[in-house]
Amino acid sequence: MKDLMSGQPVANSYAECVAVDKDHAELEFVFDLQYPDGIIREASYSFCMSSVNLTDEELRERYKNFPEEFDLPDDEKRAIIFNEKFSLLWEGASKRQVIIDTSSKKAPFTPDTKRKEIAGGGSKTLVALEVNKQLAKNSAKSFIFMKETLDLFEEKDNKSVFFRVLAELRFFARFYLYVIDTKSSGLIRLNLALPIYTRQGVITLDSRRSMTYSLETFEELSDDLSSISSVLSQLVPGLSIGLRKMSETVAKDGSPAIVTMLMAYRDGKELPLREESDGVRKIISVLSLIIAAFNEESVTVAIDEFDAGIFEYLLGEILQAMEESGKGQFIFTSHNLRPLEVIDKKFLYFTTANPANRYIRLKKIAATNNLRDTYFREIVLNEQDEIIYKRTKRFKIVAALVQAGGRRNGQEAETEDSFILS
Incomplete structure (x- = not known):
């Protein structure tokens, strides 16, 4: 959603998210837009996503820097976005109305009355919209939120409530919505790098060795880490972080540069940050965004497996602080059950064993439970x-372990006999 609403292409990796027995996936997102003058609008954006194998030309372009003897894969896919729909409930309307529906084969989008109101009805405009629709399909972008389409809407009427809401949603996706998947957790666990997520973007720091930055970048990084460190010292008493200035040098362009090392300071002792635990480095990685979500109503931060590596009690402290005093929206997934002890049940959803109804709230839960x-x-x-977990039977687990162990021992015996005979 963030990529599409930002006008960016969807990464090819999302093509694998479509279930193997389904032609496509359909997603819908609903937004509450609240304005300083008290106006409240409700917008809905939905789309379908399918996948298609990359063509030989696309594969060659992707792997053009690989050695000639490299065999091109024949099963790589890319995502296709189609059947987008934008609906809106605004002041004066009695219910949410469809404003843009791209499922029609005969027109760039319907309803016709809304299309003429938003974009105009001239043949030149229709051609431009059709071109944009095809470009969006070929590049896995959103036709509705791509810059070229919004430019057409703006030329027609930049004061239209429909255009303004679309522009506001695009702005939200670009500057107020942050999504962190599990790729960063892998980098942190392997101690290969430390991605620092900020409002300006992702800064990937090398936690294993020294780094060289321009003087301007060094000062900006120091400021970002100082802000993170001020909160970190309250989450982990006695711990702070910063960049240690090791030496001065000259960059390739002749400008002054700084050689630095990412350090941790604990109880007056200095050590490389790589020596800290995975959980501490995970918190440092996302803390800037948590600070933003805590302080700003419009910020939404979504983190997959937020609990990974984080000390259970500390996880609860962070979540309680967000629930009690946070202004923005914090969405996370967790395997740890600590959130069940510290978060109000109205904020919790549970996965089920039913793919058709994957998330539910538990019912018949008393306040004292x-x-x-x-x-x-x-x-x-x-x-x-719904069934929230397919129960396992301990005796079957034990039997399977015994059986697997016996099979393995038999294989090892055969290997040993073979070795002796040879």
């Missing part, structure tokens, strides 16, 4: 509308 205990009870009793 221990949600963690209740969750385990539901696994056993299955009293919810």
